[in-house]
Amino acid sequence: MARTRSGRPSDRELGMDRAISRRDFVQGAAVGGAGLLAAAWLPGCGPLAPTRRLAAQDRPGYYPPRLTGLRGSHPGSFESAHALRDGQKLPEPHGLDEQYDLVVVGAGISGLAAAHFYRDAQPHARILVLDNHDDFGGHAKRNEFEIDGQLRLLNGGTLMIDSPRPYSAVADGVLRAIGIDAAALSARLLPQDPDFYAFGQSKHSGVFFDRESFGADHLAVGLRSRPWQEFLAAAPLSPAAKLDYERVETGLVDYLPGLDSAQKQQLLTRISYLAYLRDLAKVDRAVLRIYQARTQGEWCTGIDAVAAIDAWAYGLPGFKGLQLEHGSVPQLSFTPKGYYETGGSVRLHFPDGNATIARGLVRKLIPAAVPGSGIEDLVTARVDYAQLDRAGEPVRLRLSSIVVGVHHDGPPQSAQSTTVTYMRGGRAQSVRASQCVLACYNMMIPYLMPELPERQKQALHELVKGPLVYTSVGLRNGRAFDKLGVKWIYAPGSYHTSTRVNPIVNIGDYRSPRTPDDPTLVWMTRTPCQAGLSEHDQNRAGRAELLATPFEVFERNIRDQLGRMLGGGGFDPAADISAITVNRWPHGYAPERNILWEPMVPHEQLPQVIGRARFGRVAIANSDCGGGAYTDVAIDMAHRAVEELLGGTAGV
Numbered sequence: 001m002a003r004t005r006s007g008r009p010s011d012r013e014l015g016m017d018r019a020i021s022r023r024d025f026v027q028g029a030a031v032g033g034a035g036l037l038a039a040a041w042l043p044g045c046g047p048l049a050p051t052r053r054l055a056a057q058d059r060p061g062y063y064p065p066r067l068t069g070l071r072g073s074h075p076g077s078f079e080s081a082h083a084l085r086d087g088q089k090l091p092e093p094h095g096l097d098e099q100y101d102l103v104v105v106g107a108g109i110s111g112l113a114a115a116h117f118y119r120d121a122q123p124h125a126r127i128l129v130l131d132n133h134d135d136f137g138g139h140a141k142r143n144e145f146e147i148d149g150q151l152r153l154l155n156g157g158t159l160m161i162d163s164p165r166p167y168s169a170v171a172d173g174v175l176r177a178i179g180i181d182a183a184a185l186s187a188r189l190l191p192q193d194p195d196f197y198a199f200g201q202s203k204h205s206g207v208f209f210d211r212e213s214f215g216a217d218h219l220a221v222g223l224r225s226r227p228w229q230e231f232l233a234a235a236p237l238s239p240a241a242k243l244d245y246e247r248v249e250t251g252l253v254d255y256l257p258g259l260d261s262a263q264k265q266q267l268l269t270r271i272s273y274l275a276y277l278r279d280l281a282k283v284d285r286a287v288l289r290i291y292q293a294r295t296q297g298e299w300c301t302g303i304d305a306v307a308a309i310d311a312w313a314y315g316l317p318g319f320k321g322l323q324l325e326h327g328s329v330p331q332l333s334f335t336p337k338g339y340y341e342t343g344g345s346v347r348l349h350f351p352d353g354n355a356t357i358a359r360g361l362v363r364k365l366i367p368a369a370v371p372g373s374g375i376e377d378l379v380t381a382r383v384d385y386a387q388l389d390r391a392g393e394p395v396r397l398r399l400s401s402i403v404v405g406v407h408h409d410g411p412p413q414s415a416q417s418t419t420v421t422y423m424r425g426g427r428a429q430s431v432r433a434s435q436c437v438l439a440c441y442n443m444m445i446p447y448l449m450p451e452l453p454e455r456q457k458q459a460l461h462e463l464v465k466g467p468l469v470y471t472s473v474g475l476r477n478g479r480a481f482d483k484l485g486v487k488w489i490y491a492p493g494s495y496h497t498s499t500r501v502n503p504i505v506n507i508g509d510y511r512s513p514r515t516p517d518d519p520t521l522v523w524m525t526r527t528p529c530q531a532g533l534s535e536h537d538q539n540r541a542g543r544a545e546l547l548a549t550p551f552e553v554f555e556r557n558i559r560d561q562l563g564r565m566l567g568g569g570g571f572d573p574a575a576d577i578s579a580i581t582v583n584r585w586p587h588g589y590a591p592e593r594n595i596l597w598e599p600m601v602p603h604e605q606l607p608q609v610i611g612r613a614r615f616g617r618v619a620i621a622n623s624d625c626g627g628g629a630y631t632d633v634a635i636d637m638a639h640r641a642v643e644e645l646l647g648g649t650a651g652v
Contacts (some may be wrong), residue, residue, distance in 0.1 A: 014559040015574030064135040065144040072583035093428035103433035106596040107131035108138020111439030112361035113638035122168035132402040141354035147519035155353025156583040163345040178360030179375040200482035200516040213493030241284035255280040273303040273311035293497040296527035300466025412616030442624035459610035466589035468544040469526040474579035480569030483517035495557035496524040543586040590623035628642035
């Protein structure tokens with residue numbers, strides 16, 4: 001096949017000209033219109049035109065989980081919010097004749113949980129949930145594929161039930177209310193296969209050394225499962241770098257002799273993991289390149305912006321010889337201390353990640369929208385989106401509605417209602433509500449509510465979320481992974497730094513692939529960040545990059561990387577890829593305190609605590625204001641917000 005002059009594979013060789021599933025929604029309209037009856041909603045078309053324009057979610061065939069291409073924060077889900085942020089004048093709203101007891105801004109886990117708590121406390125309440133995306137769930141998105149007639153599911157965001165601490169009674173109660181007994185399901189689902197991420201002979205982890213970073217392309221298979229000399233035999237590393245890599249992973253050197261455990265840990269709070277490896281362990285520069293991306297999946301930054309103490313607490317290598325004691329751990333940026341004290345929460349992964357939780361909450365709130373009655377049929381249930389926003393129903397969920405304003409109808413101290421304005425289909429509309437929960441990104445709240453106190457707005461602006469990309473790739477089979485014997489590949493210098501075969505989970509009628517010949521999905525992660533900056537500046541730089549990157553750039557990099565990593569197993573990126581979904585999250589992980597960049601302050605002075613204060617008839621609920629990117633945090637914050645509204649606490 002023809003190569004370009006630079007030696008890179010041509011677009012044809014990569015399959016860029018192949019007809020795969022890569023369509024997307026733009027402003028609620030399907031590009032290409034595949035599977036949708038456009039005549040029912042286009043202006044001037046069909047019997048509904050003389051009366052009103054049918055909303056996208058009410059159209060026959062509307063089913064966003066099957067959409068591919070650029071998803072996550074997809075085109076059409078944020079433009080009006082950015083216009084508001086940039087000070088552009090938006091259209092005057094048309095006031096709808098709709099009044100609610102509660103309007104929830106955001107249909108992620110926290111927003112849906114807030115509606116659930118409010119409904120439980122006020123059984124006759126009328127609730128409207130608004131969301132800027134074309135699907136509910138927030139970051140708990142579902143990617144659904146049909147490959148050669150077989151259903152395949154993957155998380156487009158939140159991966160699983162997993163928290164550094166056991167779920168609170170409140171959070172666990174929500175799971176049980178929607179039919180999820182996490183402990184029982186975990187015991188039943190996880191042991192199905194002793195290797196959760198493997199089928200056939202794909203049992204090993206690997207490291208892909210790319211030629212741009214290490215001088216040659218090479219996939220080393222058997223990380224921590226084969227002898228180091230065997231694992232690194234053909235790796236493009238110098239003998240000294242190979243020895244240093246092994247020393248970090250297995251060595252028992254004390255790089256801080258003469259200090260006790262507490263003194264060592266205090267020192268490790270003041271230096272980055274990069275500085276620890278470079279200045280104390282004194283490893284080869286190539287080894288620093290290997291580890292640079294190891295923290296991106298948890299903090300959305302490289303090792304230069306993560307404290308060494310957090311790297312140790314998270315379980316990263318290089319600390320065995322220090323003999324640190326968990327009992328004397330100082331206050332950490334990350335929250336794994338709870339793992340050592342309590343063992344953490346139950347861990348449970350559904351085939352579509354925590355999208356199953358979002359679906360369960362929607363079924364609880366709007367039973368007609370999600371058929372079935374138990375957890376066994378929830379995963380394969382096909383949501384009827386036309387049932388989400390029905391006039392006269394007690395709970396309504398309105399998608400593709402970007403909220404651009406929330407204000408009290410009068411002084412916040414005495415107002416009896418709020419007005420919520422949103423953009424939908426290029427038009428501004430408003431509704432009124434007695435109370436409101438903002439379960440959206442904290443950084444947008446000051447723009448939505450300019451009447452907030454300045455100190456609170458400043459605190460909300462400080463809570464910068466980490467950008468990341470979860471890419472789902474549909475493959476016609478998994479033979480290349482099987483032939484290479486690999487299930488997970490860490491690629492520190494590549495576009496996506498992690499590639500993993502889809503987990504094996506069978507529940508209800510859903511069946512995962514069992515042989516390498518079956519169609520399968522691959523989960524790839526990318527965290528755009530810029531080394532050398534502080535954590536939040538790395539996050540901001542990554543967000544700007546994501547918003548400026550078209551799908552075609554993602555696709556070419558995906559095809560090129562998979563072809564280079566898996567070529568030794570016979571993988572053909574032109575023939576073997578059947579679908580690509582890029583879940584772009586410019587505002588991804590909720591911010592957690594970073595001890596390298598943020599001073600230690602009393603709890604009441606933390607920006608998330610100041611920022612989440614109830615203001616009049618408005619409360620704030622999201623994982624941002626809980627300081628942790630976990631589903632239980634989102635639920636607990638929703639409960640707190642609703643309690644504040646119904647209990648009248650913490651007001652202006």
